[in-house]
Amino acid sequence: MRRVRRARDTRKLSHLRPAGRAAVVLRSGWEWVSVEGPVRIVRPDDRLDDVPPDALAALLRDIFTAAGGTHDDWEHYDRVMAEERRTAVLVDPARITSNG
Numbered sequence: 001m002r003r004v005r006r007a008r009d010t011r012k013l014s015h016l017r018p019a020g021r022a023a024v025v026l027r028s029g030w031e032w033v034s035v036e037g038p039v040r041i042v043r044p045d046d047r048l049d050d051v052p053p054d055a056l057a058a059l060l061r062d063i064f065t066a067a068g069g070t071h072d073d074w075e076h077y078d079r080v081m082a083e084e085r086r087t088a089v090l091v092d093p094a095r096i097t098s099n100g
Helices: 011-019 053-066 074-083
Strands: 021-028 031-042 088-091 095-098
Touching: 011 021, 011 031, 011 088, 021 088, 053 074, 053 088
Parallel strands: none
Antiparallel strands: 021 031, 031 088, 031 095
16 A cells, blocks of 8 residues: 655645745756745645635646646546645745856
8 A cells, every 4th residue: 555645744834834844956957056045835725815715726736847748638637636625835036156
């Protein structure tokens, strides 16, 4: 039987909450860019004022497709994301650095 990992189980969220900040590094070959800033966490239990409750599924889809993901059955994708209580972590860019 497969254990479903819940968003509340992740160590990343337990570190992001108190810190309130994150750095994300994106790399292509030898070029990279780092984005640092405060985070906003959007999940079923933590809503943001500017993200209505019914918009979380669309936000998760947007993030997935922006990263190059595709899916044959979006309704199934939405159900799985809701069951697994998936989370969107949004970084508000306060500092951007790069070697390019």
